[in-house]
Amino acid sequence: MKRPFEAKCVDLSTAGIRVLVLHTEDARDLDLKAMDRAAVTTNGAEPVHCIVDLTDTFVSPGQAGLFKEAYSKLNISDGDKVYIEPMGKPASIAHIKEKMDGKQHSDTEVREIIHGLMSEDLSDVELTAWITAIYIRGLEKEETLSLTRAIVDSGTTLKLNAKRVFDKHCIGGVAGNRTTMIVVPIIAAAGLTVPKTSSRAITSPAGTADTMEVLCPVNLGKDDIETIVNKIGACIVWGGAVNLAAADDKLIRIRHPLSLDPRGMLLASIMAKKKAVGATDVIIDIPVGEGAKIKTAEEATILAKQFNALGASLNMNIHSLLTNGNHPIGLAVGPTIEARETLRILNGENVSPELIEKSSQLAGVLLEVGGKAARGKGRDMALELIQNGKAGIKFREMIEHQGGDGKIKIDDVPMAQYEYTVTADTEGRIEQINNKGVSAVVRNAGAPSDKVAGMYLHVEEGDRIRKGQPLFTVYAKSERKIEQALEAYKQTQPIRMAKIILQTLE
Numbered sequence: 001m002k003r004p005f006e007a008k009c010v011d012l013s014t015a016g017i018r019v020l021v022l023h024t025e026d027a028r029d030l031d032l033k034a035m036d037r038a039a040v041t042t043n044g045a046e047p048v049h050c051i052v053d054l055t056d057t058f059v060s061p062g063q064a065g066l067f068k069e070a071y072s073k074l075n076i077s078d079g080d081k082v083y084i085e086p087m088g089k090p091a092s093i094a095h096i097k098e099k100m101d102g103k104q105h106s107d108t109e110v111r112e113i114i115h116g117l118m119s120e121d122l123s124d125v126e127l128t129a130w131i132t133a134i135y136i137r138g139l140e141k142e143e144t145l146s147l148t149r150a151i152v153d154s155g156t157t158l159k160l161n162a163k164r165v166f167d168k169h170c171i172g173g174v175a176g177n178r179t180t181m182i183v184v185p186i187i188a189a190a191g192l193t194v195p196k197t198s199s200r201a202i203t204s205p206a207g208t209a210d211t212m213e214v215l216c217p218v219n220l221g222k223d224d225i226e227t228i229v230n231k232i233g234a235c236i237v238w239g240g241a242v243n244l245a246a247a248d249d250k251l252i253r254i255r256h257p258l259s260l261d262p263r264g265m266l267l268a269s270i271m272a273k274k275k276a277v278g279a280t281d282v283i284i285d286i287p288v289g290e291g292a293k294i295k296t297a298e299e300a301t302i303l304a305k306q307f308n309a310l311g312a313s314l315n316m317n318i319h320s321l322l323t324n325g326n327h328p329i330g331l332a333v334g335p336t337i338e339a340r341e342t343l344r345i346l347n348g349e350n351v352s353p354e355l356i357e358k359s360s361q362l363a364g365v366l367l368e369v370g371g372k373a374a375r376g377k378g379r380d381m382a383l384e385l386i387q388n389g390k391a392g393i394k395f396r397e398m399i400e401h402q403g404g405d406g407k408i409k410i411d412d413v414p415m416a417q418y419e420y421t422v423t424a425d426t427e428g429r430i431e432q433i434n435n436k437g438v439s440a441v442v443r444n445a446g447a448p449s450d451k452v453a454g455m456y457l458h459v460e461e462g463d464r465i466r467k468g469q470p471l472f473t474v475y476a477k478s479e480r481k482i483e484q485a486l487e488a489y490k491q492t493q494p495i496r497m498a499k500i501i502l503q504t505l506e
Contacts, residue, residue, distance in 0.1 A: 002041075002083040003030065005064035007076050013068045016250065018120055020050035020084070021065030027054050030086055035123065037087040040070060042080065048073045049087065051123050069120070092116040093126055099133040107146040114150040114247050127254045131262065139264025144306075145313050147264065151272035155246035156222055158277045161230045162193035166366050167279040169270050171286050171303075172204070173293040175438040176330030176352075176457075179285065180208045181236060181342045182359035183366075185395035186385050188234035190372040195229045195277045197239035202256055205442035205454070206335045209238035214339035214413060214451055216404025228401045235398060244276040245269075261293070263306070271310050282311065283365050284320040291435035292325025319365050323358060327433040327461050330355040334447045334454020336413060337475065343410050346392035354460070356386070416452035416475035420482050422489065423468050428497040430463045437494025445476040445485035452477060455485075459495070471495055 003026075010021060020038055022030070032038060034054050039047035050070050059065040064082050066074070076082065095109040105113075113130060116122040139147065168183055184196050198208035198218075209218045219241040220228070228235045240249055248269050255261065274282050284307050287293070288300045304320035311318030331352045332341040344351050345359075363385075364378025373381040385391045400406030438455060446453035458470040465471075472495070474485045 002085045004081050004083055006062055007071070007074075007078060007080045007082045008059055008063045008065045009071045009078055010058075010065045010067045016069060016120055016253075017123060018048060018050045018070035018073065019053055019067040020070060021053045021055055021059055021067075022084075023059050023061045023063065024054050024056055025061050027052065030084065032086055035125070037089060037121070039085045039087050040064065040066070040074065041083050041085075042074060042076060045074065047085075049119065049121050090116045090121045092122060096126060096130040096133065099130060099137060102137050104140055105143050105146065107142075110143065110146040111150045111153075114147075114154055117247055117250055118154050124254060127251075128258070131251070131255055131260050131265065132258075134262040134265055135260050139262070139268075141309065144264040144267050144310060147268040148272045148275065148310065148314065151245045151247045151251075151268055152275045155243040155276060157244065157275075158195055158222065158226055158229075160193060160195065160226060160278055162233075164193065164280045164370065165278045166192045166194045166281050166370060167196065167274050167277060168194075168283045168285065168362060168366070169274065171284070171293055173291065173435060174287045174325050175205065175328040175435045175442075176333045176338065176355070177287070177328070178206075178208065178211055178330055178332075178338045178342060179355065179359045179362055181212060181339075181395070182345060182355070182386075182391070183363045184234050184236055185346065185391045185398065186359070186363040186382050187366045187370070187372075188232070188398070189385050189390040189394040190367055190370070190381070192233065192366065192370045192372065193229060194234045195225060196234070196236045197242065197244060197273060197277060198236055199239060201448040202252070203259075203439070205333055205439050205447040206338055207448065208236065209240075210335045210448045210451065211338045211342070212236045213238070214335050215343075215408065216399045216402040218402070220402065228398075232394075232397050232401055234394065235402060237402070239273060245272040248272055263303070267306055267310055271307070271314060271316070274316065275314055279316060281317045281366065281369050282319070283362050284318060285323055285362060286320055287323050287325025289324060289326035291327060294325065297322060317369065319369060321362060321365060323361075325435070328435060328438055328457065329358055331457045331460075332454065333438055333442050333457070334445070334475065335451040336415065337454040337456055340410050340413050342395075343408075343413070346386065346395050347410070348387055348389060348392070356383075360386070414452065416450075416454070416477055418477065418479055418482050419473055419475045420486065421473040422471045422486070424465050424471055424497065425467065426497075427467050428465060430459050430461050430465065430495065431498045432496040433457065433459075433461055434492070434494040434496070437489075437492035440488045440492045441474060441485050441494060444481070444488040445474055446481045450477050450481070453481065465497070
């Protein structure tokens with residue numbers, strides 16, 4: 001039975017979950033407990049489903065405290081009359097409990113859980129329980145396929161003119177791995193279609209979207225993306241600005257605090273985004289090594305096979321490349337200096353050879369499968385497209401069509417006001433440069449929110465160095481941030497150097 005209450009705005013946000021706060025006396029009368037569900041409505045309006053919280057003081061008897069999400073959805077003002085009716089818990093909660101017990105989900109059950117996620121009928125606690133259950137129990141192949149399809153169906157999909165659509169993805173974990181901004185213009189310059197939706201940084205110092213945003217807008221809508229890609233063949237935009245595979249962004253928000261990355265959910269997350277843009281051919285970069293998410297070649301090979309199998313079920317051709325994840329790939333780490341490094345590379349400068357080589361290998365695979373290069377000749381063609389300037393011209397065309405200055409010069413990209421260079425205090429050889437330590441330094445410098453914050457490595461693994469030689473330069477908006485970055489360097493010691501002992505023979 002519905003009961004009338006007086007609405008009260010609670011000026012708090014829950015990042016999506018709709019919360020109703022009731023006085024304990026009212027909750028007792030309605031037979032509602034904390035975490036129960038209730039439908040809140042106004043006269044003639046669609047009901048808003050909320051999760052109940054209780055208080056003895058925050059609201060008075062007869063008041064309905066509504067957090068921002070529920071309050072704005074109802075489009076009401078303080079003092080307006082709302083009606084509350086208890087609801088049963090979603091059926092998907094039972095499916096979550098069954099997964100905790102090790103039961104395999106059916107396609108219908110997966111879709112019910114994703115529906116509960118999108119309608120915000122499931123709480124963060126319940127969703128975290130589900131993700132944890134998957135982390136422990138795993139997902140079978142059919143469950144992963146069901147989850148992928150459900151995530152795709154949770155949002156919109158791109159409609160492009162091309163019959164074949166190409167894409168790439170990196171598993172992540174490697175600092176300075178800005179291959180996307182080089183690969184995309186290379187293969188687009190060869191005439192392939194590549195609508196690249198990229199992420200912002202979560203735990204890294206810079207995501208591809210953060211770096212591309214230094215040069216042009218990345219928050220483009222679906223119609224704009226389709227127009228640009230149908231016209232020039234490529235874009236690099238922030239996926240979060242488009243309602244593509246919408247459920248994935250919500251799942252990432254739940255997974256992030258505990259850094260939960262269940263294998264089945266990782267596969268579904270990546271493949272759903274590729275399917276949503278209409279990709280038919282995808283290169284997957286799987287960095288392997290001590291500093292990467294995937295530690296061994298054996299583990300990476302298993303993952304590659306899983307990508308291939310899932311891709312086949314989705315009518316997509318997947319090509320996985322195992323790459324070196326032991327150390328940073330690029331020399332620049334941080335949005336602004338990564339953007340500058342990208343411009344230099346696409347201008348034909350031979351900076352960061354390892355980044356150029358890796359990008360050419362990745363692009364080469366797509367050039368070969370796309371019929372633009374003969375088998376075994378894709379890498380060479382990719383390098384040629386960089387050296388003859390065609391990739392650079394395409395990149396600047398992308399910048400211009402996304403609303404930036406296609407004629408921008410490297411020196412026009414502003415650097416941080418403060419910088420500090422750390423030098424070697426002894427002669428030696430660089431044994432290791434650790435990804436996590438480098439990321440920690442740059443994040444403490446202020447990245448990714450401060451786009452000018454960053455780190456430029458003057459050395460690479462294996463280099464022999466002299467005393468007083470520069471190791472790296474850190475950039476930041478303030479002296480305090482420089483100090484924080486240097487403290488992080490002392491704590492993590494990302495650059496490990498072996499001393500060279502010189503022995504004099506008599």
